[in-house]
Amino acid sequence: MLETRTEGWIAGLQLAALVLKKSPDPSVYVRTLSGSQRFLLDYLCEEVLASLPEALQDFLLKTSVLDRLSASLCDAIRGKEDSDRFLAQVERANLFLLPMDESRQWYRYHMLWAQAMQHEARRRLGAATVRSLYRKASEWYEHQHMLPEAIEAALAGEDFARATTLIERFVLPQSFRNAYQNLSQWLRQLPEEIVQTQPDLCLLAVLALTFTTDRRSPATWKQVERLLQWARQGFEATEQWEKLGEALQLHAELAFFQGDLGNVLALARQAQPLLSEHSLLYTDNVGMSGLEAFLAGEMEVACQHFLEGYRRAKSLSLLSSVIYASLLLGSVCLEQNRLRRASHYYHQALAYIDVDQDIVRQQLLLETGSTEPFFFSWAYHCLAQLSYECNALSNTQRYLSAALALRDKPEAEIHVLASGALIQARLLQACGETTQALDLLLRWETHTRFPWSLRAIRTCRARLQLAHRDLSAVEQWAQEKEHAFDPRTLNQEQDLPLLQQQEEALLLARLRLAQQKGETVLNELAPWKEKARAQGRRRSVLEIQLLEALAHVACHKPVQAKGSLTEALRLAQPENFQRVFLDEGPAMHSLLKTVLPELHEASLIAFVRILLRAFAQEPGTRSAEETAPLRGESLFLEPLSDQEQRVFHLLVAGRSNPEIARELVISVNTVKTHVQNLYRKLGVRNRIEASEVARRWSLLSSS
Numbered sequence: 225m226l227e228t229r230t231e232g233w234i235a236g237l238q239l240a241a242l243v244l245k246k247s248p249d250p251s252v253y254v255r256t257l258s259g260s261q262r263f264l265l266d267y268l269c270e271e272v273l274a275s276l277p278e279a280l281q282d283f284l285l286k287t288s289v290l291d292r293l294s295a296s297l298c299d300a301i302r303g304k305e306d307s308d309r310f311l312a313q314v315e316r317a318n319l320f321l322l323p324m325d326e327s328r329q330w331y332r333y334h335m336l337w338a339q340a341m342q343h344e345a346r347r348r349l350g351a352a353t354v355r356s357l358y359r360k361a362s363e364w365y366e367h368q369h370m371l372p373e374a375i376e377a378a379l380a381g382e383d384f385a386r387a388t389t390l391i392e393r394f395v396l397p398q399s400f401r402n403a404y405q406n407l408s409q410w411l412r413q414l415p416e417e418i419v420q421t422q423p424d425l426c427l428l429a430v431l432a433l434t435f436t437t438d439r440r441s442p443a444t445w446k447q448v449e450r451l452l453q454w455a456r457q458g459f460e461a462t463e464q465w466e467k468l469g470e471a472l473q474l475h476a477e478l479a480f481f482q483g484d485l486g487n488v489l490a491l492a493r494q495a496q497p498l499l500s501e502h503s504l505l506y507t508d509n510v511g512m513s514g515l516e517a518f519l520a521g522e523m524e525v526a527c528q529h530f531l532e533g534y535r536r537a538k539s540l541s542l543l544s545s546v547i548y549a550s551l552l553l554g555s556v557c558l559e560q561n562r563l564r565r566a567s568h569y570y571h572q573a574l575a576y577i578d579v580d581q582d583i584v585r586q587q588l589l590l591e592t593g594s595t596e597p598f599f600f601s602w603a604y605h606c607l608a609q610l611s612y613e614c615n616a617l618s619n620t621q622r623y624l625s626a627a628l629a630l631r632d633k634p635e636a637e638i639h640v641l642a643s644g645a646l647i648q649a650r651l652l653q654a655c656g657e658t659t660q661a662l663d664l665l666l667r668w669e670t671h672t673r674f675p676w677s678l679r680a681i682r683t684c685r686a687r688l689q690l691a692h693r694d695l696s697a698v699e700q701w702a703q704e705k706e707h708a709f710d711p712r713t714l715n716q717e718q719d720l721p722l723l724q725q726q727e728e729a730l731l732l733a734r735l736r737l738a739q740q741k742g743e744t745v746l747n748e749l750a751p752w753k754e755k756a757r758a759q760g761r762r763r764s765v766l767e768i769q770l771l772e773a774l775a776h777v778a779c780h781k782p783v784q785a786k787g788s789l790t791e792a793l794r795l796a797q798p799e800n801f802q803r804v805f806l807d808e809g810p811a812m813h814s815l816l817k818t819v820l821p822e823l824h825e826a827s828l829i830a831f832v833r834i835l836l837r838a839f840a841q842e843p844g845t846r847s848a849e850e851t852a853p854l855r856g857e858s859l860f861l862e863p864l865s866d867q868e869q870r871v872f873h874l875l876v877a878g879r880s881n882p883e884i885a886r887e888l889v890i891s892v893n894t895v896k897t898h899v900q901n902l903y904r905k906l907g908v909r910n911r912i913e914a915s916e917v918a919r920r921w922s923l924l925s926s927s
Contacts, residue, residue: 264336264340268336269344272319273341273344280314283298283310283314284314284319284341285344285349286301286345286349287333288333288338288341288342288344288345289342289345289357289358290361291332292324292330292331292332293311293321293332294329294331295308297361297365298310298311300363301357301360301364303360311331315328315331319337320334320336320337320338322334342354355381357381358378358380358381358382359377359378359383359386361381362374362375362383362386365377371390371393371394372394374390375394375410376410378390379410379413384414384415384418385418387410387413387414388414388418388422391407391410391411391428392424392428394407395428404431404432407428407431411428411429411432419451419454420454422458423454423458423464423471424455424467426451426452426454426471427474429451430448430451430452430474430478433447433451448478449475452471452475455471456468456472459471465498466498466499466500466503468498469495469496469498469499469503469505469509470503470505472491472492472494472495472498473495473499473505473509473512474505476488476489476491476492476495477505477508477512479491480512481598482674483639483641483673484673484674485515485676485677485721486674486675486676486719488512489512489515489519492509492512492515492516493516496509504540504542506536507533507536507537507542507545508542508545510529510532510533511529511530511533511537513529514526514528514529514530514533514549514552517529518552518555518556519722519723520721521722521723521755521756522759523559523560523759523760523761526556527553530549530553530556531549531553533545534549534550534553544599546576547603550570550572550576551569551599551602551603553569554566554567554568554569554573557569558609558613558763559723559762559763559764560760560762561763561766561795561799563610563799563801564799566606566610567610570607570610571607573599573603573606574607601627604623604624604626604627604630605623605624605647607619607623608620608621608624608627608647608648611623612651612654613801613802613803613804614802614803615803617655620647624647646680646684649661649662649664649665649684649688650684650688650803652664653691654803654807656843658691662688665681665684665688666685669681669682676720676721679705679720679724679728680724680727682701683701683724683727683731685701686698686701686702686731687731687734689701690731690734690735690738691809695735695738695739698731698735698738699735702732705728722755726752726756729748730752730768730771732748733745733749733771734771736748737771737774737775737778737811740778741778742775742777742778743775745771745774745778746779749768749771749772752764752768753765753768753769753772756768763801765795766792766795766804767804769788769789769795770788770789770804770805770812771808772788773785773789774808774812774815777815782818786815786818786819786822789816789819790819790823790828792805793823793828793831793832794828796831797827797828797831802835802838806838813836816832816835816836817836819832820832820833825866826866826869826870827864827865827866830864864902864905868905870888871884871888871895871898871899871902872902872914874887874888875899875911875914875915876914876915881895881896902914
């Protein structure tokens, strides 16, 4: 370190060594070593500088303010045209001048020498003269189109008004390609009173701050909110309405990545009427409008907003907005009971990330203020949720592991929207690790600052407790939900998004079922079912149908129970929803066994048998003999279509492909396609393994 500080200057090393002998902490001394320290300053000024001619001393003092020197630049700050002669003289005299290029057009002073000369320049020339030198240097750099150097010279000369103007010229409007690291350093040097009166500068400071610091930390977020408040006040006072809208929208976006969804929607609503379609942030506002519609359960409206945002973002190469729209389009499809389409959108988002990784990372770094690839994690959580719905728990774990590997701090606050509906805790519960799941939720709750996230975590915890038959804990949750039991919670129910209200209402219905209050459950579910149907939320309708079926059982109405369950099976079977049945526990298991003999549709019969097989593998009901799979056999089957069922019957009966084609009046090529699909869905490689799977899993009905 000492060698680096002295740049190999032997006299400097010798002088430093003498002082180090007397220093109680040499490492601290070396780190702070500079040319302005007394022993070096005295030596350089008294032994070196004082021995030089006055004109040369003047040259050295005035040019010491420059990080690098050229004859033209030195002429500009001195107001003379003889600097090339002085530079040659200084170089010949070995006065700490180092050439920076082969042609000797640019030089720099030795660091310790420059520091000593700057200190002496302030003493001899005065602060005003030194500031004027910096200003002249800044003007020269500006004329040479060297804006970064011009900005740094203006800041060094404390010409903050000029620095502010140059910084605004340096910035590319709304671009993630800005040199935010440099901008952050420059803006930190501006007095707060100057930044506060410049709303454009406030927005720039926000971007620089979120790009270069941990934006997720409360301290950084406090600075961000203060800067945004100044920006909004400034734009409002000057009636710059579009810029006010952009400030509000930027605030909304940063709040989104914080997980403060309540504030996100409020800010985006304020920004919407102020933004024109020419603003890049208009595209993001369209996405926020879609988010609000989604959380309100209005899936068709949300879908239109997300599609519009997707198209606009793609045309403008705003890749993070494209990925955002893709992921939320997938969430809409999931709620509409279209798992395959949801999977398409989720994989599409990952494809964008993989293809344009560097650009996406730069854009996300600007938006999230963290090296954590937020959208990577979100996409993996979404795919984990899809796998969970199909009971493909090994895939769920694989996607979760991929998401968790991206997080710097595993204990960090959960982002409810981007966490796959707390799928990590649900997976632990499904694998029989309830204690670990509850501990995980408790850790998340400790780090959570925002009301919606807090409510979602506590609701998830209560559901796990209910599955574990801890009724007293769930009853306590129900009581606390009606009151403001925490300063972070919401005081008014209408503040909570409809989808979260529904989640809590359905958990209350499950609690009522555990308390044998079937009629109450039916009455409470009716408006939720009607609302879900009106909004096209078939996934919600499915879940409500299952609770209705269990409520009918509690009311000793077996016919109605079987009717509701059959309707639910018809909703679930085409897209292979399994966990929605399995998570209802033993009561659903019993009801499925009861309804199986009365089913007549081959596809539903096969689907119920898959569910019963899955129930047999749930924690506490597994048998090693029952669950041992064949080599290559999939434990998580995809339902077979009616035509595939017919082909399967004939295949297992030993018919050849031409025989199957004649019997079903289809081509041999079509038969081959069905057979290949069957092998894929069953996880087998030939007819023998297919027949064994059919026998072991009772996949073929007797009808």
